[in-house]
Amino acid sequence: MQLYRFLSADDTSEFCHKVTAALNKGWALHGGPTYAFDHANGVMRCGQAVVKEVDGTYTPDLKLGEQ
Template structure:
């Protein structure tokens, strides 16, 4: 991470449900992002398309609902 961090705090990753999409999500997690919400899926008539929101983890402790 550089002194000037120009990463977006929120990203929505989308694409076909394949290994490349999983690599993109894994890369975002390795870069300091965390999953935000559940993934979404749809079918475009030929393939399954997925979306996963990620947010930049700033280290602030989070209180999860019980």
């Protein structure tokens, strides 16, 4: 099955570490990163979609971050 996650965080090194950790767990980038200004908090936010092929059957209670 193919899994999909959307990672997001403030535009800091934390976001880069989050994406790097996912890549090192076998996830692959899906499309380009996104950036948006969070008016409520006054910061830029980043997002990146990642995908991964794994064995098994998808269920909504699957913990994607643990894959």
